[in-house]
Amino acid sequence: MRIGIVGYGRMGHLIESLARQKGWKVVAIIDPVMDSPSVTARTLSASAMKECDVVVDFSSPESAVDNILFYAREDIPAVIGTTGWHERLDEVRAQVDENRAAIIYSGNFSIGVHLFVSIVRHAARLIDGFDDYDALVSELHHAGKADSPSGTALMIATAIMDNVKRKKHVETGRLDRMRAADELHVVSGRVGSVPGTHTVIFDSPADTLELTHRARSREGFAYGALAAAQWIADGRKGFFTLDDMMGA
Numbered sequence: 001m002r003i004g005i006v007g008y009g010r011m012g013h014l015i016e017s018l019a020r021q022k023g024w025k026v027v028a029i030i031d032p033v034m035d036s037p038s039v040t041a042r043t044l045s046a047s048a049m050k051e052c053d054v055v056v057d058f059s060s061p062e063s064a065v066d067n068i069l070f071y072a073r074e075d076i077p078a079v080i081g082t083t084g085w086h087e088r089l090d091e092v093r094a095q096v097d098e099n100r101a102a103i104i105y106s107g108n109f110s111i112g113v114h115l116f117v118s119i120v121r122h123a124a125r126l127i128d129g130f131d132d133y134d135a136l137v138s139e140l141h142h143a144g145k146a147d148s149p150s151g152t153a154l155m156i157a158t159a160i161m162d163n164v165k166r167k168k169h170v171e172t173g174r175l176d177r178m179r180a181a182d183e184l185h186v187v188s189g190r191v192g193s194v195p196g197t198h199t200v201i202f203d204s205p206a207d208t209l210e211l212t213h214r215a216r217s218r219e220g221f222a223y224g225a226l227a228a229a230q231w232i233a234d235g236r237k238g239f240f241t242l243d244d245m246m247g248a
């Protein structure tokens with residue numbers, strides 16, 4: 001497999017080293033600012049990516065949409081790990097479908113988080129029948145993270161909102177007021193080098209239920225992204241999520 005890496009930061013470096021361990025060829029590394037001789041180009045172009053069978057993108061929230069539309073236009077199968085752009089999902093999906101492209105995206109490519117979201121979905125269905133229980137999502141990440149809330153926290157919030165009928169809106173801001181009963185508060189903290197901790201709290205007057213996923217390193221994200229790279233480069237077309245891949 002010949003892989004291109006877009007964004008050569010914390011995740012890009014790890015993807016490179018795990019891809020090489022698998023015997024894949026790293027044929028392009030794109031980053032506008034990273035000072036490294038491994039970087040092959042500063043910007044995306046057809047010529048910079050011409051040898052790639054697949055691209056793995058862990059870049060920045062600001063560049064994600066333009067990058068995805070580039071992969072779609074150039075018909076390069078792509079794994080999008082970058083977060084912070086999901087509010088433009090519908091617009092991006094329409095263009096990807098129009099180009100009959102091959103894209104898989106997820107706010108979190110770790111298999112453990114995929115399982116965690118399934119567990120939360122199931123727990124939310126149970127909690128839906130017990131009005132005494134309120135809910136909250138919290139996420140902690142390293143101080144260098146550029147976006148909040150995390151893409152994972154938004155996936156978890158969706159799993160709760162889809163299943164707890166009394167929760168109708170997600171609130172991600174600081175609250176200088178009382179929280180309404182139909183709001184699901186998603187809170188973010190940034191500290192040190194935490195790779196990613198997500199907690200769901202279901203709280204009643206009598207007790208508290210806490211579900212936590214705690215990543216020990218970034219390896220889980222990178223392994224999942226490389227599995228997705230193999231899957232998306234297989235000739236399939238469409239705009240997929242990690243759930244589609246796991247379901248298949």
Ligand SMILES: NC(=O)c1ccc[n+]([C@@H]2O[C@H](COP(=O)([O-])OP(=O)(O)OC[C@H]3O[C@@H](n4cnc5c(N)ncnc54)[C@H](O)[C@@H]3O)[C@@H](O)[C@H]2O)c1
Pocket residue numbers: 006007008009010011012030031032033034058059060061063080081082083084106107108109110147221
């Ligand atoms: N989906 C997942 O499993 C998962 C896991 C970890 C991180 N992430 C997300 O991946 C992204 C990157 O995370 P990170 O910790 O590696 O960040 P990072 O800041 O360490 O690295 C990002 C790199 O992207 C580069 N970049 C910026 N604009 C670019 C562009 N237009 N083209 C190419 N490169 C560009 C930056 O120069 C930087 O080197 C974030 O959005 C983060 O939330 C997702």
Ligand SMILES: O=C(O)C1=N[C@H](C(=O)O)CCC1
Pocket residue numbers: 083107108141145146149150151152153195196
């Ligand atoms: O380190 C990051 O940045 C992470 N981003 C993803 C998110 O926003 O959920 C996944 C966890 C790590």
